[in-house]
Amino acid sequence: MTLSYQVIDVPFEYRHTCWFCGEPYYESHSFMASPNYDQQTLPILVPCCQECFSLCKSIKVSGLDILRDKVKEQLHRKYEKHLQIGINWTKEELEDCEFEGKALEGFKESAWAMYEIAKGRVNYAGWPLAIDGQPMASFSSAFHVQFDGVTYTSLQHAVEQLAKAYAIPQPYLEEVIEVVGREKLAYAIRFAKTTYGYSAQERMASIASLRALLAEEQALSMPMTTPSSGIDVPLADIREFILHRTVMPAVATQWLFKHGVTTLQQLADQEDAFFAHFGQDSEFTAFTYFNAMQIYLEQRELDMQWAKEHDPNQAWFAKL
Ligand SMILES: [Zn+2]
Structure with a gap:
């Protein structure tokens, strides 16, 4: 009998688990690449929780790594408020905070748990994909960005979410990151938060002074950034x-x-x-x-x- 689909290998400790977010298994999503660059012939069954299963249905992409990123982005969007709890509070602050009224006390009780659950799900890395013991090639997390313990699918995704969370105008944050470099995301957010000011001119002035500051720093560390002499390779x-x-x-x-x-x-x-x-x-x-x-x-x-x-x-x- 020929199979009409392929099933990804599920290690023993992960059975009954959603590959996308780690929640309990509900049903498998039948994945077919679209556009189909890699000539996939059979649908691949990927274990999902109820929520990820329904998210997967409306996503059409060319690879499982992209599907995973899209699912994560939707989880981020859906649990944006929960994820922001960790940005606005520390666990201790929340515990010490004097909330009054029933609704607020309820928030205090459950807020940190909601944050941790949402964070766990968006950060969940799944397990390495293989079919019949053969690892699936070209699977990449190279574009993922970590900030404050939360994983984002790309720099663009991190910027969108963090601009919202910190109430920084997104174009301004993007501009600052372009100046300081993507590896200095925390610095960029700090800078953008404290300087975005009231007018476009003030923002332009902040960016200009940041550029000057970095140029100065770079001049001091020049030997580090100058290319080495180079070699001729056949x-x-x-x-x-x-x-x-x-x-x-x-x-x-x-x-x-x-x-x-x-x-x-x-x-x-x-x-x-x-x-x-x-x-x-x-x-x-x-x-x-x-x-x-x-x-x-x-x-x-x-x-x-x-x-x-x-x-x-x-x-x-x-x-x-
Ligand atoms: Zn899930």
Whole structure:
């Protein structure tokens, strides 16, 4: 008999558990990629709780990792108020707080528990997906962002939620993050919260002073950010591979090595040189290559273990 679907492997300790959020099992979602880039032939059954099961129904995506992220985003939205409890209070503050009236006392009793449950569900990482013992490839959490103990599916997602939670205008927060860099999210939020002021001019002035401050800091730590001298690597010795559905062209990787570029910042600094070099072929090629190299370097920065153990060109990066 031929099966008309595939079932993901469920380790013993996870049976009766939702793969998305860790709540008790209700029913399996039958996942079929749409658009179907990877030529999936059979639906894959993924265990769900009642809530995630109903969320999955209306989501059409090309991969299970994207489905998971979309489910998490909807859980974030649905439990936004609960998650904000942890932003507005600490457990101790809540306990010490003198609430008066029945409704408020009720809030005090249950608030922290609601926060912890919501946090547990959005942070829940599931278990590694495999079918008949074969791990499913290209499964990535590389874009996930952690802030204050809560996981967000991407920087964009974190910014949307945190801007709301801290009552910071989102475009302003985005602007600040662009200046300070995504790895300094906490700093960006602190800065945005204390400076967003009353008028557009005041905001522009804050951003300008932040830029000046960072430029000063960068000047002091220049040796850290200057690319190393670079090495010439023969094209044949560079592996071309696919990362997040994008080809990492060997010629573009070779350019990184030649110019000693190992970080996103260094790539950004040499953007003009990059486009001048590859733009000779065509603007489109240059853009495609640049985009690929951004994905490549971002992956290396976000997932250092991947860089060390799985990057096929790690040996060359290690020489820089
Ligand atoms: Zn669930």
